[in-house]
Amino acid sequence: MKANGVDKVDKKELVEVAITSERAVGVNSGGMDQSASVFPVQGSALYVSFVPELSAENIAFPEMKSPLVFVIAQSFVAADKHVTAPVCYNLRVVEVTLAALVLAKILRLKTLPPDAGPLGVSLRGFHDAYFQEIESIENNHTVSKADFQDQLQSLVEKVDQYLPQEEGYTRQQLSEILGMSIAEMEQKYMTKFPIRAERFKLRQRAMHVFSEAIRVLRFNELLHSDPPKTEAENTEFLKACGALMNETQESCRDLFQNSCPELDELCELARSAGAYGSRLTGAGWGGCSVHLVPEHKVESVRRKWVDRYYRRKFPDITEERLREAIVVSKPGSGSCVFELGGRESI
Secondary structure, X not given: XXXXXXXXXXXXXXXXXXXXXXXXXXXXXXXXXXXXXXXXXXXXXXXXXXXXXXXXXXXXXXXXXXXXXXXXXEOOOOOOHHHHHHHOHHHHHHHHHHHXXXXXXXXXXXXXXXXXXXXOOOHHHHHXXXXXXXXXXXXXXXXXXXXXXXXXXXXXXXXXXXXXXXXOEEHHHHHHHHOOOHHHHHHHHOOOOOOOOOEEOHHHHHHHHHHHHHHHHHHHHHHOOOOOOOHHHHXXXXXXXXXXXXXXXXXXXXHHOOOOHHHHHHHHHHHHOOOOEEEEEOOOOOOEEEEEEEHHHHXXXXXXXXXXXHHHHOOOOXXXXXXXXXXXXXXXXXXXXXXXXXXXXX
């Protein structure tokens, strides 16, 4: 679209262009990062859904008695996907896909409709198909968040019951469950991108995906609750938000296994210095962590990181590098397109 001689693109178009560009160069992404960089409104959390289509809802943080502060800490661990992807990033995509297929087979679904997942099926696709086919829900995309959360809890219980093997599943076992040859299974689900694995941890990966979805909905509920009226209520609200972040980090560490010792250490140090909640952010296996910290505890958290993490691991680190490593943030607005009002230059 054009306005006053200047290209004008709405936010949804910006995200869709970014997602299309990523897919064109073969990057495996659903567009969460693009949505998070475009849709947010200052002072709000962003609830993004890609099913049945891209949508985003801004949910204002309640008015707080003390400022809401998030602190970002860089681990300085770089996950080289060219090296680690076959046993990390790529492997998780295969494992969650196989988990959807195995659950659909065990629970006797007639069909598992193809979707936009990297390998054509997904746990979300299984989720909707199960409740529409087995529980006779006409359209699972229209159920309330409360009902959807109940469904997720039911699926956690089914994973616990029907995917019992903590040690993972071999190709032979998966072949027998799915009723297809190992060669066919590998061709369909293990050749699009390189992986290396003798066993596939379907239980842990599915448990993480469904439980993390529950945590997102619980955080959503907290943001829709009545604003804190006293300092005590304020503290309880922040503790509840932080507890969900901590649960996510534990699940990333133990079930999805996409954390790393350095991220774990940053989270543990932050909590010990007064952070309400800490978790990795992004794909994991390195990169950054995000922490919900009381404003009056920010400096003590920073000091603990500097003394116990950065200067121990990087003795020659400069003050400039430390400023880059630790960033104090508050919920802000996303990217936008400004109209120049007829001006051809700035």
